[in-house]
Amino acid sequence: MNKGLISGLVLLTIGIVCGLLLAVVNYFTAPKIQEVEDAIKYEALAEFYTLADYDLSEVEGSGDFGTIYILKAKTTEGLDAFVYTVNAEGYSGVIEMLIAVNENLEVDGYKVVKQTETPGYGDKIVGHDFNVEIATDLSGFEGVAGASLYSTPAVLEIFQLVADRVEADFGGGLSE
Amino acid sequence: MDNLIMLAFSAFIIENIILSQFLGICPFLGVSTKRSSALGMGMAVIFVMLISSSVTWLLYKYVLEAFDITYMRTIVFILVIASLVQMVETFLKKVSPPLYKALGIYLPLITTNCAVLGVAILNISKEHNFLEMLVYTTFIGLGFLFVMYIFSMLREKLDFAPVPKAFKGAPIALVIAAILAIIFSRFGGII
Amino acid sequence: MNNKENFFKGIIKENPLFVSLLGMCPSLAVTTSLENAIGMTLGVFFVLVLSNFIISLIMSNSKLADLVKPVRIPVYIVVIATLVTIVEMVMHAYLPSLYFSLGVFIPLIVVNCIILGRAEAFASSNKPLDSVIDGVGMALGYGLAIMTISIFREFLGNGTLTVWGDLQVNLTFIFDFLKIEPIAMFVQPVGAFLTFGLILATITAIANNHKNKLAKKVANNG
Numbered sequence: 001m002n003k004g005l006i007s008g009l010v011l012l013t014i015g016i017v018c019g020l021l022l023a024v025v026n027y028f029t030a031p032k033i034q035e036v037e038d039a040i041k042y043e044a045l046a047e048f049y050t051l052a053d054y055d056l057s058e059v060e061g062s063g064d065f066g067t068i069y070i071l072k073a074k075t076t077e078g079l080d081a082f083v084y085t086v087n088a089e090g091y092s093g094v095i096e097m098l099i100a101v102n103e104n105l106e107v108d109g110y111k112v113v114k115q116t117e118t119p120g121y122g123d124k125i126v127g128h129d130f131n132v133e134i135a136t137d138l139s140g141f142e143g144v145a146g147a148s149l150y151s152t153p154a155v156l157e158i159f160q161l162v163a164d165r166v167e168a169d170f171g172g173g174l175s176e
Numbered sequence: 177m178d179n180l181i182m183l184a185f186s187a188f189i190i191e192n193i194i195l196s197q198f199l200g201i202c203p204f205l206g207v208s209t210k211r212s213s214a215l216g217m218g219m220a221v222i223f224v225m226l227i228s229s230s231v232t233w234l235l236y237k238y239v240l241e242a243f244d245i246t247y248m249r250t251i252v253f254i255l256v257i258a259s260l261v262q263m264v265e266t267f268l269k270k271v272s273p274p275l276y277k278a279l280g281i282y283l284p285l286i287t288t289n290c291a292v293l294g295v296a297i298l299n300i301s302k303e304h305n306f307l308e309m310l311v312y313t314t315f316i317g318l319g320f321l322f323v324m325y326i327f328s329m330l331r332e333k334l335d336f337a338p339v340p341k342a343f344k345g346a347p348i349a350l351v352i353a354a355i356l357a358i359i360f361s362r363f364g365g366i367i
Numbered sequence: 368m369n370n371k372e373n374f375f376k377g378i379i380k381e382n383p384l385f386v387s388l389l390g391m392c393p394s395l396a397v398t399t400s401l402e403n404a405i406g407m408t409l410g411v412f413f414v415l416v417l418s419n420f421i422i423s424l425i426m427s428n429s430k431l432a433d434l435v436k437p438v439r440i441p442v443y444i445v446v447i448a449t450l451v452t453i454v455e456m457v458m459h460a461y462l463p464s465l466y467f468s469l470g471v472f473i474p475l476i477v478v479n480c481i482i483l484g485r486a487e488a489f490a491s492s493n494k495p496l497d498s499v500i501d502g503v504g505m506a507l508g509y510g511l512a513i514m515t516i517s518i519f520r521e522f523l524g525n526g527t528l529t530v531w532g533d534l535q536v537n538l539t540f541i542f543d544f545l546k547i548e549p550i551a552m553f554v555q556p557v558g559a560f561l562t563f564g565l566i567l568a569t570i571t572a573i574a575n576n577h578k579n580k581l582a583k584k585v586a587n588n589g
Contacts, residue, residue: 007437014442018449019248025453026247032460040463196556198396202480205391247456250474251448258444290392290478297471342572343564346388350564357556 045069045083048100048109054081064088064161066096081108086158097158180311187315193291194323195357200291204324205349207282214328218321220282222314224264225292228257229313232296233306253296261286291320323356370500377504384512385570389480393472394513395559402529404517406465408510410458410473412503414450415482419502421446423490443486444477451476464532481509519562524553 045051054071061068066085073080081102088095100108193199200221207217232253240246265283268276286292295316299309330352339348383389390411397403422443426432435442455473458466466473476482485505490498521528526539526549542549552558 003434004437006434010431010434011438011441011445015251015445018251018445022247022251022449022452022456023245025456029456029460033456036460036463198392198556198559199475201391201395205388247452250452250455250477251445254444254448254477255441258441290475293478294392294471294475297474301471340568342568342575344571347564347568347571350560350567354557354560354564357560358552361555361557 045071045098045100047111048083048098049081061085064158065165084162086161088158088161095158099158099162101162180308183308184311184315187312188319188322189360189363191316192319192323192360193295193316194320195353195360197294199294200289200320203282203285203289203291204327204353205346207285208324208328208349209331211325211328211332213282214324215321216278217282217285218317218324220279220286221289221291221320222317223279224257224261224283224286225295225313225317226310227264228260228292229296229299229309231260232256233299233304233309236300249297249300253293257292257296291316323360327353327356370497373497373500374504377501377506377508378511379508381505382508382512383481383484383505384509385567387484389484390509391563393475393479394509394516395556395563397469397472398513398517398520398559398562399554400468400521400525400529401514401517402465402531403468404510404513405531406458406462406469407472407513408506410451410454410469410476411479411481411509412506413454414447414476415485415506416499416502417450418443418447418482419485419490419498420495422486423493423495423498426491427494439491440483440487443483447482447486448477481505516559516562516566519566520553520558523550523562524555524558525549525551 042051045056049071053074055074057070057072059068059070060066061084064087066087068085069083071081071083081100083098083100086097086099088097095112097110097112099110102108191197194201194204203217203221208214235252235256236246236249240248240252261283265276268279268283295313299312302312304312327349331349334348334352343351377383381387384391384394393407397407425435425442426439451474454476455466458469458473485502489501493501518528522538526537526542528536528538530536539549550558553562
């Protein structure tokens with residue numbers, strides 16, 4: 001056999017061995033990675049509500065909406081709530097936020113769960129407090145505008161999207 | 177359309193690949209001593225970046241994601257880039273000798289240029305669609321060329337400047353890059 | 368060259384970052400905090416030591432080396448990319464906050480010139496043990512260099528030094544004492560270029576000074 005072919009085969013073999021190795025590592029880390037991603041999401045939910053007080057269910061959203069979490073209060077005094085996962089184009093990629101809205105159409109809280117800004121430069125959006133007090137009712141959505149220089153339009157868009165559909169959802173459309 | 181213009185502008189200036197993302201620093205310092213070589217390197221990078229980002233994007237969407245082996249991303253991407261660079265080199269040599277003469281010597285350097293792999297990965301992690309990927313890659317490449325060219329002009333002048341001995345070479349180049357970075361970061365306020 | 372020299376050359380004489388100017392991109396990007404620099408060092412350490420070991424293992428077997436020679440660069444790349452992907456997956460699973468703050472620079476360890484450079488320049492023509500020592504020295508040299516940069520940047524820009532997670536030293540009282548704010552510019556891209564440039568200049572000045580002294584000594588003795 002000629003030398004080039006053998007070298008090619010050697011490269012191929014090494015490639016396959018490496019691929020298999022990765023598959024094995026992936027087999028062990030993939031569930032853990034999924035757990036980590038979930039943890040980030042549920043950790044965010046836990047910031048808004050005491051999860052033990054609610055029955056939690058999920059609905060896949062469409063369009064700009066990702067998963068929508070439906071929280072039904074276990075006791076009669078508690079309010080039911082929706083937590084929306086919403087995506088919008090930031091100035092450099094997708095920004096994903098969670099927005100918690102309760103029965104009285106008040107925003108109970110919000111959190112950025114994913115953003116793809118440059119490290120060190122665009123991190124502002126995550127660390128920044130979006131002035132939570134100002135944005136407690138839906139009419140005050142512009143209140144969060146001071147958030148971050150570059151990402152404000154995307155954040156506003158997210159709130160607008162939620163404002164546009166939240167009433168319909170509480171009207172019974174989504175509560176199943 | 178608005179989104180694409182925004183994307184193009186931020187890729188070109190605000191998110192400038194060299195001055196704010198720190199990719200492609202090696203050629204930025206290494207090949208920027210003369211204007212002609214800065215131009216050549218910049219062109220070669222745009223060329224390779226566009227081809228490799230397109231190929232890797234398609235491979236990722238239609239092969240890696242389809243077979244659920246996205247963890248092979250890094251290996252596949254770097255191999256694609258390395259072999260593409262080889263192919264482009266051979267192809268240019270045969271088809272267009274003048275272009276080969278202009279870009280040829282920069283091509284081998286590009287395999288280990290982190291800008292090319294970086295942009296391929298960024299296009300995936302930012303979840304760009306095909307059109308956005310093309311616009312983003314083109315303008316990131318143009319941003320690279322633009323900054324390389326400005327920088328090479330400054331460095332040509334620098335040859336005649338009385339630079340302190342300890343600052344000769346890389347240190348003064350980095351300080352100049354810092355000043356350029358201040359200017360570019362101020363454009364962030366536009367959006 | 369004995370083991371000790373082999374080890375220390377990576378840290379001082381042939382420091383990959385400050386002397387050879389290799390691996391600049393990540394060293395500018397991830398030095399916004401000491402914690403990021405330490406995380407990056409861990410990644411580079413793992414990849415460099417193992418890639419040096421595996422590659423010298425392959426290349427020191429003369430039969431295998433003959434077969435691999437024509438395709439050695441792709442082989443190196445495959446080995447390195449595999450190791451990098453392992454680092455990426457493990458970090459994502461067990462150190463998620465670090466994973467998200469290092470971002471695209473983890474997969475980019477693949478094209479970090481230090482790793483391919485050591486594979487070609489050292490590991491391909493030396494014994495496995497020597498290659499491991501070389502890898503450890505080089506990775507530590509690189510790590511110390513980026514940690515130095517990040518200490519300056521985090522302290523000047525933020526007033527803190529974050530070693531790992533909650534283990535953080537708050538030094539803002541120094542700024543309070545001087546009645547100034549931390550200089551945020553230093554954690555922005557500007558600060559990366561400026562800090563690196565100034566450190567390099569300082570090192571050059573020290574090296575020049577040292578050389579002059581040596582030259583004088585030689586002249587006096589002669």
